[in-house]
Amino acid sequence: MSEYIERPSPNHDQRSRPISMIVLHYTDMLSAEEAIERLCDPAAGVSAHYLVTKSGEVVRMVPEERRAWHAGRSYWRGLTNVNDDSIGIEIDNPGHSNGYEPFPDAQVEAVVRLVADIKQRHHITRGNVVGHSDVAPARKRDPGELFPWGQLARLRLALPRPTKNLMDPCWTEAGFLLALERFGYDVSDKMAAIIAFQRRFRPELIDGEIDAECRMILLALLLPRPQGDE
Structure with missing residues (x-):
């Protein structure tokens, strides 16, 4: 530019x-x-x-x-x-x-x-x-x-929200937070980290609750090539 x-x-x-x-x-x-x-x-x-x-x-x-x-x-x-x-x-x-x-x-x-x-x-x-x-x-x-x-x-300028081949890993809360930290977030404030993740990747429901959809999205994001509506 x-x-x-x-x-x-x-x-x-x-x-x-x-x-x-x-x-x-x-x-x-x-x-x-x-x-x-x-x-x-x-x-x-x-x-x-x-x-x-x-x-x-x-x-x-x-x-x-x-x-x-x-x-x-x-x-x-x-x-x-x-x-x-x-x-x-x-x-x-x-x-x-x-x-x-x-x-x-x-x-x-x-x-x-x-x-x-x-x-x-x-x-x-x-x-x-x-x-x-x-x-x-x-x-x-x-x-x-x-x-x-x-x-x-x-446009491949940011990661997509995964929408394909989603599977629920059934993580515990501790497992989800460990995965969230591995993805990149600071999880020292657990609720804030969950809400930030939802705000970015599941914005229609920002409630701070770890549910199956959140677990599936996060698991897919940790894969080498997350698949979404690109």
Whole structure:
């Protein structure tokens, strides 16, 4: 991609690890401009590499080679403090705090183009294109259950929700949590980890309960090639 609105943020520093992840967020604020101002405010101490507006404009704030401050205390697949490893994309949306709403088509299309470009340039795997709630389940809910992960999955930009050849492994709660940790989640807060998993892979029912459907989805995700409606 070459068409960006440049709004440089001073909030960045040096990476200590190579880029291997993309983390998607929502802004959780009432307007894109309000979010941009905060992400560029030295006193706020937060930032992101990109912000995508509702109309599909892409704002670039931090160079990719620098570490933006978007994920906070986080964990994914053995990596802590994933700011070191990731590119952060903020998506303009009021979030659960301010009247959470669906993401407009133009915005989703822009996110898809941006993710595809970053993923290709940095050779990022589908399993490392994640939401903020995936890497910080005890603290965050974004980009939330309305985000159309399926559109990204159909373009092989994220893991699909498995729908084929599902089998229930009949894990105990401890077995499910062990599998969830193996997949990538921090399970130190058990309920938060289950809810984050559901928000991402079973968004129509987020109840924190481990049921057969959750077990089947997770088992399929642990297979070498999860099969969904791609």
